[in-house]
Amino acid sequence: MQKIIEARGICKKFGKTQALKDISFEVSEGEIFGFIGPDGAGKTTLFRIIATLLIPDEGTMEVMGLDSVSGYRELRKNIGYMPGRFSLYQDLSVEENLNFYATVFGTTLKENYDLIADIYSHIEPFKKRLAGKLSGGMKQKLALSCALIHKPGLLILDEPTTGVDAVSRAEFWGMLRNLRQHNITIIVSTPYMDEAMKCDRVALIQAGRILSVNQPDKIREQFTRKLFSVQAPEKYKLIHALRSYPGTVTAYPFGDSVHVTFRSDEFDNSLYEYLRGMGITNVVIHETRAGIEDRFLELMEKGTTAIDRG
Amino acid sequence: MKEAVISVKNLVKKFGNFTANDDLNFEVYEGEIFGFLGANGAGKTTAIRILSGLSAPTSGDVTVAGYNAKKQPEQIKKNIGYMCQKFSLYEDLTVKENIMLYGGIYGLKKALIRERTDLLLEKLNFREYGDRLISDLPLGLRQKLAFSVAVLHEPKIVFLDEPTGGVDPITRRQFWEMIYEAAGRGITVFVTTHYMDEAEYCDRISIMSEGKIVALDTPADLKKQYHAASVEEVFVKIARPGNN
Numbered sequence: 228m229q230k231i232i233e234a235r236g237i238c239k240k241f242g243k244t245q246a247l248k249d250i251s252f253e254v255s256e257g258e259i260f261g262f263i264g265p266d267g268a269g270k271t272t273l274f275r276i277i278a279t280l281l282i283p284d285e286g287t288m289e290v291m292g293l294d295s296v297s298g299y300r301e302l303r304k305n306i307g308y309m310p311g312r313f314s315l316y317q318d319l320s321v322e323e324n325l326n327f328y329a330t331v332f333g334t335t336l337k338e339n340y341d342l343i344a345d346i347y348s349h350i351e352p353f354k355k356r357l358a359g360k361l362s363g364g365m366k367q368k369l370a371l372s373c374a375l376i377h378k379p380g381l382l383i384l385d386e387p388t389t390g391v392d393a394v395s396r397a398e399f400w401g402m403l404r405n406l407r408q409h410n411i412t413i414i415v416s417t418p419y420m421d422e423a424m425k426c427d428r429v430a431l432i433q434a435g436r437i438l439s440v441n442q443p444d445k446i447r448e449q450f451t452r453k454l455f456s457v458q459a460p461e462k463y464k465l466i467h468a469l470r471s472y473p474g475t476v477t478a479y480p481f482g483d484s485v486h487v488t489f490r491s492d493e494f495d496n497s498l499y500e501y502l503r504g505m506g507i508t509n510v511v512i513h514e515t516r517a518g519i520e521d522r523f524l525e526l527m528e529k530g531t532t533a534i535d536r537g
Numbered sequence: 538m539k540e541a542v543i544s545v546k547n548l549v550k551k552f553g554n555f556t557a558n559d560d561l562n563f564e565v566y567e568g569e570i571f572g573f574l575g576a577n578g579a580g581k582t583t584a585i586r587i588l589s590g591l592s593a594p595t596s597g598d599v600t601v602a603g604y605n606a607k608k609q610p611e612q613i614k615k616n617i618g619y620m621c622q623k624f625s626l627y628e629d630l631t632v633k634e635n636i637m638l639y640g641g642i643y644g645l646k647k648a649l650i651r652e653r654t655d656l657l658l659e660k661l662n663f664r665e666y667g668d669r670l671i672s673d674l675p676l677g678l679r680q681k682l683a684f685s686v687a688v689l690h691e692p693k694i695v696f697l698d699e700p701t702g703g704v705d706p707i708t709r710r711q712f713w714e715m716i717y718e719a720a721g722r723g724i725t726v727f728v729t730t731h732y733m734d735e736a737e738y739c740d741r742i743s744i745m746s747e748g749k750i751v752a753l754d755t756p757a758d759l760k761k762q763y764h765a766a767s768v769e770e771v772f773v774k775i776a777r778p779g780n781n
Binding site for chain 2: 264265266267268362363364389390391392393394395396397418419420421433461462463464466479480481482483520523524527528
């Protein structure tokens with residue numbers, strides 16, 4: 228399959244801050260490729276380089292066969308970019324914003340209507356409303372429509388779901404999946420680990436480095452130990468008791484339970500006894516499947532150890 | 538029986554003809570971690586403004602930390618803490634200056650502020666950061682500090698708005714442990730969030746839709762009730778009118 232993005236050894240510094248460090252990855256045509264990582268991980272910097280808005284200090288970024296630095300003029304015609312902050316004209320109406328972006332790219336709303344119909348239909352009843360007066364979910368749909376209006380080959384979405392409620396987010400991911408039939412490649416960033424599962428492949432990114440690139444299910448399978456979910460009424464006490472148990476490797480709160488790994492990948496009755504000794508009863512333990520966040524935690528810990536060792 | 542620190546009876550809030558809160562009824566207990574969820578526009582912000590003494594109910598009986606929301610909003614403000622993910626600390630002030638500022642706003646004596654500053658920096662392993670500007674701190678540390686500052690005056694209740702949005706998974710867990718610890722001390726933690734995996738950490742959650750509370754229970758019981766694998770699934774099923 229054709230490569231839409233090929234990044235090799237990308238580095239970028241801002242003053243003393245190393246925003247990106249030796250970033251390499253590939254994205255194939257038609258993929259929904261996610262960058263998952265916390266604020267400050269370098270997601271936006273990376274997206275700006277892909278979108279030809281920033282020049283890397285080192286490395287090469289090839290997008291749709293063109294170099295992102297020398298080929299920026301051609302590339303910009305074929306990229307749709309939705310920045311993290313709402314960047315449309317608040318004092319223009321929904322319709323005016325769309326027509327403006329269409330005109331800038333030498334097209335019309337009519338020409339590419341079928342591409343955005345699925346998204347735009349939700350806000351079309353409000354097309355005379357000023358963009359600044361739209362709700363969060365509606366702004367997001369308008370921004371996506373504007374980013375798509377020129378039928379780009381690559382759609383770049385920087386944290387499109389931040390601040391949007393869970394219902395609108397579910398709708399949004401549905402719309403992205405529907406865009407597949409139009410053969411648009413999508414890269415999308417999010418700090419929310421659970422959204423990784425909506426992507427074909429993801430890169431986990433932290434402190435300017437890529438920790439892992441794979442299909443979300445494969446990333447989960449790469450968790451190296453057996454993972455157990457432990458529940459008891461007093462969570463705070465439970466976490467500390469589990470950490471002090473000699474057989475424990477890691478113990479982290481995870482929703483209504485504590486996710487624990489053991490040295491031997493097993494536990495026996497001595498654990499229940501140990502917890503009872505610390506005044507914790509009604510303990511429920513079962514093996515569970517690691518999620519993206521579990522694997523992210525594991526990779527972060529390994530990174531810290533590696534750095535600690537110098 | 539657990540003591541209710543927030544008690545809401547028949548709360549109605551209208552703006553002109555629009556009913557933002559339509560007969561809300563619920564209680565939140567001492568030391569409880571309570572998740573307050575709802576779609577955009579469901580009326581959450583209106584309710585939180587009332588619970589924090591910033592807005593008066595149109596009708597109904599709202600008691601927060603022992604004070605009446607209509608008659609004693611100033612007393613409520615003194616007995617609650619607030620932290621949101623977007624802004625909580627002044628970036629161009631140092632760590633100590635921020636603590637001093639918030640301590641002063643909540644009327645703590647200087648000596649007490651100094652004492653609690655030392656304690657707080659010690660506890661967070663933060664001593665060398667005391668004279669650094671907030672803007673120079675890594676995001677994870679900022680979040681932890683923001684929470685500590687929000688409970689500096691030992692409020693009865695602390696309101697947290699998307700407290701762990703955007704932080705890395707390790708910091709996030711350290712943050713929840715701080716929340717558990719505060720709850721263990723008897724502070725009630727009132728969490729609003731769009732992120733349903735954050736809701737999974739709460740003792741009980743309520744879900745608002747169109748000005749009403751449409752569900753209120755423990756995450757486990759809600760999942761059971763709606764045959765859902767996650768709070769997210771429950772939310773998508775019931776949070777939007779027409780999805781019922």
